[in-house]
Structures are given as structure tokens and as C-alpha cells.
Amino acid sequence: MNTSKQNASILLTGATGFVGQGILKQALLQSIDVCCVSRKAMQMISGTTGNMRNILMPELAPDTDWSAALSGISTVIHCAARVHVMEETSADPLTLFRRVNVAATLNLARQATLAGVRQFIFISSVKVNGEQTTPGQPYTEECSPQPEDAYGISKYEAELALLELGRNTGMAITIIRPPLVYGPGVRANFLSLLQSVRRGIPLPLASIHNQRSFIYLDNLVSLVLCCLDNPKANNQIFLASDGHDLSTTELLQACATALDVPSRLIPFPAKLLSLAASLIGKKSMADRLCQSLQVDISKTKQVLDWVPPYTVAQGLLATVKNIKTS
Incomplete structure (x- = not known):
């Protein structure tokens, strides 16, 4: 019981x-x-x-x-x-x-x-x-x-x-x-993404087809x-x-909807994004944005x-x- x-x-x-x-x-x-x-x-x-x-x-x-x-x-x-x-x-x-x-x-x-x-x-x-x-x-x-x-x-x-x-x-x-x-009260990367969307910063994340929980x-x-x-x-x-799992693109679009602001996402190939991030020492960040979990x-x-x-x-x-x- x-x-x-x-x-x-x-x-x-x-x-x-x-x-x-x-x-x-x-x-x-x-x-x-x-x-x-x-x-x-x-x-x-x-x-x-x-x-x-x-x-x-x-x-x-x-x-x-x-x-x-x-x-x-x-x-x-x-x-x-x-x-x-x-x-x-x-x-x-x-x-x-x-x-x-x-x-x-x-x-x-x-x-x-x-x-x-x-x-x-x-x-x-x-x-x-x-x-x-x-x-x-x-x-x-x-x-x-x-x-x-x-x-x-x-x-x-x-x-x-x-x-x-x-x-x-x-x-x-x-x-x-x-x-x-x-x-x-969420902090770290999730908060940074939300703030970027709220400020209308263009993000090269319109072509991410991963799935994350x-x-x-x-x-x-x-x-x-x-x-x-x-x-x-x-x-x-x-x-x-x-x-309900989301791609990074879908997540950012959903965040824009919640914030009642336009979704300013730019198409950019995920492989090129990962390569560019690796060159500037941000590979782990790109992995979280582009890979599925x-x-x-x-x-x-x-x-x-x-x-x-x-x-x-x-x-x-x-x-x-x-x-x-x-």
C-alpha cells in the first residue's frame, strides 16, 4: 500500500x-x-x-x-x-x-x-x-x-x-x-539562448535537424x-x-513564440557550423547545438x-x- x-x-x-x-x-x-x-x-x-x-x-x-x-x-x-x-x-x-x-x-x-x-x-x-x-x-x-x-x-x-x-x-x-x-531561473547556456532570441540577434541555427530531450x-x-x-x-x-523532443531550430522557434518576438534564424549547414566552432575552440558547444540527445x-x-x-x-x-x- x-x-x-x-x-x-x-x-x-x-x-x-x-x-x-x-x-x-x-x-x-x-x-x-x-x-x-x-x-x-x-x-x-x-x-x-x-x-x-x-x-x-x-x-x-x-x-x-x-x-x-x-x-x-x-x-x-x-x-x-x-x-x-x-x-x-x-x-x-x-x-x-x-x-x-x-x-x-x-x-x-x-x-x-x-x-x-x-x-x-x-x-x-x-x-x-x-x-x-x-x-x-x-x-x-x-x-x-x-x-x-x-x-x-x-x-x-x-x-x-x-x-x-x-x-x-x-x-x-x-x-x-x-x-x-x-x-x-534557468541559467547558463539555456538562458544565453533565450536572451539572444529576445534581443533579436540573428543566429545561424535555422538548419539544425537534430532531436533533443x-x-x-x-x-x-x-x-x-x-x-x-x-x-x-x-x-x-x-x-x-x-x-516531446525538439530540434535546436524548433526549440529556438518555440522560445521566440513564448517571448512574442520574431525568430531570427539564418540557414547554415550544421557540418560547417561544427567545423567553424572547432576552429575557435567551441566544438563542445556546437556539438550540443547540432547533435541529438x-x-x-x-x-x-x-x-x-x-x-x-x-x-x-x-x-x-x-x-x-x-x-x-x-
Whole structure:
């Protein structure tokens, strides 16, 4: 029987992050009690009915003592991580990623089992699967993981360690692998693209015929909370997306529609774009714009009886709301 979410008590790490903030707000709106772990003090979200407890923690480390935070907790939702960075400066990034994303994660999970936590929900990444797909051949949960960078490798190693811990202790492990997440407050490359479209900057991206999966923040939050205290989610890996893939050209056109501005895209062969980007040291950026990365969420929908509650158009409208006035 599915335990009522009304009685759930969550430990949420990364509560001030982009995804963590979304989970926190929706959980409190659903009257779920949340213990937030953050580097800085957090304010209660107005209009919510769940109880919020805030524990300050300077860093996520392999030797962190979680005893105070885990008291009375039924489920851990682990969003905190050393995140993927575009311009890595460390000479040994894998060691740094492993310290936070593997060792520190496993330390939390081990202490969670001792504290009687029933479920550990781990926000992983599609980068565990790899960096690109052939159009029409999306990743599934059955695909052999092929992480390429230090971030993806560390997330995969954390998944393996958590699943083994679950088998040995009985704590239910739920792993969610989202692709790029967008929504109000999105930053980095997605924000840069939105700003370029809003300003009417001509972009040579009218001839990109790839297919990429994305997920709107509130869709991801819906999926995470669907897994909460759900026996169907126990010891499962789920891929996540909006369920509607777009080419880079289609994405930019959809962004222009949401922003209510003309789409100023210039036809330019994708192969020449990749070549030009390579010559100026921007090959990785061109790859993300031109290559495909699709995920199949059939298992996620079937096992959990879940569908993304928001369309891409709705997600983009919410995303650009503040950008239009900035």
C-alpha cells in the first residue's frame, strides 16, 4: 500500500539550487514536511502548509555528520552535487567529482540506513547514458551506460554504489536521470539562448535537424514527488523528459513564440557550423547545438502511471515570464 504523502518527512539536499527550490516549494504546498540542508539560511515559503526545518551545512563532504538532519526522516531526496561545469580548471576533475558526488553521497546514504530512512531518491543525470544519440534511437534505461566526462562518470559510480547499498540494507533506491532542465531561473547556456532570441540577434541555427530531450522544472518536480513513498519506484532507474523532443531550430522557434518576438534564424549547414566552432575552440558547444540527445520515458510513464503535467509551450512561457521584463 502506498504510504500517504501527507505523512512523509523529507530530507532535501541542494534545497537552494534550481531543482531543489522547485521540489521544496511543491512539497510544502502538498503539506509535506521538509528538512532543508543548505549553505545559507532559508526563509519559509509563504502560502504553503508543510513544515520546513533548515539545517546549515557548509559543504557536502565524505565525513559529514548527518545525524541531526536525518532525525525523523522517511525519505531523502538528494539533489546536491558538484555540478557539471563548462570550463573545467582543475587538473584532476574526476577526483573532485568523486569526492562530492560519490563518496559524500554514499556517506549520506549509509547514515540514512542507520537512521531508518525508507527511501533514497537520487537526482542523477542523462550524462550517465552518454552525450549523444542517433536521431530516432533514444536512450532507455536498458542501454549500457557510457558516461564520457568526469561529472557523468561520478554520477554513474554513485548510482552503482547506491543500488548495492540498497540491496544490502533494504533501503529503497530511486534514481532519476533528467536531461537539461529549464524553467524560471534557468541559467547558463539555456538562458544565453533565450536572451539572444529576445534581443533579436540573428543566429545561424535555422538548419539544425537534430532531436533533443528537455524537461521543464515543474515536470521534473512532479516526477520526483510521484516517486515519493511509491513502492513502484523502489530500486528503479527512470529517465525523465517532457515527452516531446525538439530540434535546436524548433526549440529556438518555440522560445521566440513564448517571448512574442520574431525568430531570427539564418540557414547554415550544421557540418560547417561544427567545423567553424572547432576552429575557435567551441566544438563542445556546437556539438550540443547540432547533435541529438533523446531519452525514451515509456518505462517512467508505464511503471509510475505518470505523464508530464505541462507541455513544452507551457514550460517555455513560464520560463520567459521574467526574462521578458528584465
